[in-house]
Amino acid sequence: MNIIDIIGEEHIGTSLETPLREDAFVMSDETKIEHIQHHFKEIMHILGLDLTDDSLRGTPHRVAKMYVKEVFNGLNPANKPDVKLFENKYQYNEMLIEKDITLYSYCEHHFVPIIGKVHVAYISNGQVVGLSKINRLVNYYAKRPQVQERLTNQIANGLKEVLQSDDVAVVIDAVHLCVASRGIKDTNSSTITASYSGKFKEEKTKMEFINLIK
Numbered sequence: 006m007n008i009i010d011i012i013g014e015e016h017i018g019t020s021l022e023t024p025l026r027e028d029a030f031v032m033s034d035e036t037k038i039e040h041i042q043h044h045f046k047e048i049m050h051i052l053g054l055d056l057t058d059d060s061l062r063g064t065p066h067r068v069a070k071m072y073v074k075e076v077f078n079g080l081n082p083a084n085k086p087d088v089k090l091f092e093n094k095y096q097y098n099e100m101l102i103e104k105d106i107t108l109y110s111y112c113e114h115h116f117v118p119i120i121g122k123v124h125v126a127y128i129s130n131g132q133v134v135g136l137s138k139i140n141r142l143v144n145y146y147a148k149r150p151q152v153q154e155r156l157t158n159q160i161a162n163g164l165k166e167v168l169q170s171d172d173v174a175v176v177i178d179a180v181h182l183c184v185a186s187r188g189i190k191d192t193n194s195s196t197i198t199a200s201y202s203g204k205f206k207e208e209k210t211k212m213e214f215i216n217l218i219k
Contacts, residue, residue, distance in 0.1 A: 021155060021158055021159065021162070023080065023149055023150070023151075023155070023159075025080065029080070030081055030082075030083075034073050034074065037069075037073050038066070038069040038070055038073050038074075039069075040069075041065075041068070041069035041072055041073065042065045042066045042068075042069040043065070045064075045065040045068050045069060046065040049061065049064065049065065075148070076109075076111060076148055077111070077148060077149055077150065078148050079144070079145045079146055079147065079148030079149040080148075080149045084145065084148075085145055086138060086141040086142055086145055088134055088135075088138040088141070088142060088167045089134070089135075089138075090132040090133065090134060090167070090168070090169075091132060091133050091134070091135070092131070092132060092133075093129045093131055093132055093133050097129065097133075098128070098129060099128070100126045100127065100128050100174075100210070100213070100214060100217075101126065101127055101128070101129065101133070102124065102125070102126040102214065102217055102218065103124070103125045103126070103136060103139045103140070104122075104124050104217075104218050105122045105124065106122065106123040106124070106125065106139070106140050106143050107122065107123075108120065108121045108122060108123050108143070108147055108177065108179055109147060109148075110147040110148070110149070110151045110156060110179075111149075111150050111151065112150070112151065112152075112181055112182070112183045113150030113151055113152060114152075114183060115183040115187065116150065117181075117182040117183050117186065117187070118182045119147075119151065119153065119179050119180070119181050119182070120179060120180050120182070121177060121178050121179025121180055121195065121196075122177070122178050122179070123143050123160065123175065123176070123177050124174075124175070124176040124177075124178075124218040125139055125143070125160070125164065125173075125174070125175050126173070126174040126175075126205070126214050126218075127164060127168055127170065127172055127173045127174070128170070128172035128203070128204055128205075128210075129168075129170075130168070130169065130170040130172065132168065132169070134167060134168065138167075139164070142160065142163050142164065142167065143160055145163075146159040146160050146163060153177055153179060153181070153196055153198050154198055156177065156198075157175055157176075157177050157198040157199065157200050158200055160175050160177075160200075161173055161174075161175045161200035161202065165202065170203065171202045171203030172202070172203035172204045172205060173200075173202055173203060173205065174199070174200065174201050174202070174205040174211070174214050175199065175200045176197065176198070176199045176200075176215075176218060177196075177197065177198050177199075178195055178196075178197045179195060179196055180194075180195050180196075181196060
């Protein structure tokens with residue numbers, strides 16, 4: 006077994022930031038689509054597919070557009086949602102939970118989907134965010150090749166930055182199709198990761214959050 010095979014089967018630890026080259030956004034989206042379309046067409050050709058078939062002819066372009074404009078558009082910081090804070094006029098000082106946020110991401114080791122739910126909570130320090138903005142922030146970090154551990158921390162850190170507070174909790178429960186559809190082909194297991202900070206490190210607050218998301 007060569008080193009590529011060995012690395013391919015392991016979850017290699019990387020930094021909190023998604024690994025990107027310095028020139029990652031020099032090329033325009035349209036140019037990226039053009040290049041990806043060309044290379045994906047070559048992949049399909051190597052696999053022996055007939056690209057003159059009506060059903061397959063447009064696939065390289067569809068895949069390229071999907072990669073750049075949809076499933077990986079969270080790579081570009083320009084697509085980060087603008088999240089504004091509002092005064093907590095209701096004086097609600099307990100935890101606020103956004104539960105069962107739909108998660109669609111892609112495993113960076115095999116480029117197949119990660120599908121699951123994200124549960125987010127925070128305690129206001131005097132300011133709040135619109136509920137839909139939490140979903141948008143989750144989607145932003147999910148729309149890139151990911152490792153679930155990194156994704157959990159990126160969402161938590163993104164929320165702490167926006168809220169200007171450390172009182173944030175994030176739990177992700179997800180199925181990895183690199184486990185379910187290939188390799189071991191285990192369709193029953195899921196992966197759970199969590200991040201607790203600020204008041205959520207206190208056992209009472211943490212357990213209240215965990216009980217409420219069950």
